Amino acid sequence: xxxxxxxxxxxxxxxxxxxxxxxxxxxxxxxxxxxxxxxxxxxxxxxxxxxxxxxxxxxxxxxxxxxxxxxxxxxxxxxxxxxxxxxxxxxxxxxxxxxxxxxxxxxxxxxxxxxxxxxxxxxxxxxxxxxxxxxxxxxxxxx
Numbered sequence: 001x002x003x004x005x006x007x008x009x010x011x012x013x014x015x016x017x018x019x020x021x022x023x024x025x026x027x028x029x030x031x032x033x034x035x036x037x038x039x040x041x042x043x044x045x046x047x048x049x050x051x052x053x054x055x056x057x058x059x060x061x062x063x064x065x066x067x068x069x070x071x072x073x074x075x076x077x078x079x080x081x082x083x084x085x086x087x088x089x090x091x092x093x094x095x096x097x098x099x100x101x102x103x104x105x106x107x108x109x110x111x112x113x114x115x116x117x118x119x120x121x122x123x124x125x126x127x128x129x130x131x132x133x134x135x136x137x138x139x140x141x142x143x
Contacts, residue, residue: 013085018047018059026059030072033063040064048093050086052077060086068094068103071112083115091119 018026023042027035041047047061047070058073068090073082094101103121105112116123 012052013057013082013089014051014054015048015086015089016051017045018042018049018061022047022049022059025056029074030059030070033070037064041070048086048089050082050089052082057082058086060090062090062094066099066102068101084119087115087119 020042023039026042026047027038030038033041041061041064044062044064047059049059050057055077056074057077059070060068060072061070063069068087071083071086073086091101101121103116105116107113113123
């Protein structure tokens with residue numbers, strides 16, 4: 001097993017913890033989780049806002065299960081390296097807290113897969129999916 005160094009964070013991007021005032025802009029732009037889950041993530045203080053020249057360029061956070069995600073860069077700031085800077089910030093913060101950074105990327109999300117490769121993340125060789133399912137919601141095969 002190879003020990004990897006914590007990534008350097010970039011001083012060009014000012015990053016701060018999200019607060020209640022940010023909820024509206026977050027919920028208007030990130031639709032992959034419910035507003036209730038977004039509020040729960042914010043309560044854990046694991047959602048961060050990135051600014052360049054005092055303008056909000058994007059945000060990143062930690063899902064409730066601990067995986068990195070909630071990454072969003074506003075269209076006018078894309079393809080300028082801000083996604084990598086935001087994710088490097090969260091990777092470093094996760095390592096500082098004593099945890100192993102991880103995330104899940106949908107297999108067809110080529111831009112996110114390319115970003116993970118660029119940042120030196122390791123892709124699992126196996127597809128691993130675990131989901132809780134209410135026993136009353138089983139399908140016709142009894143699974």
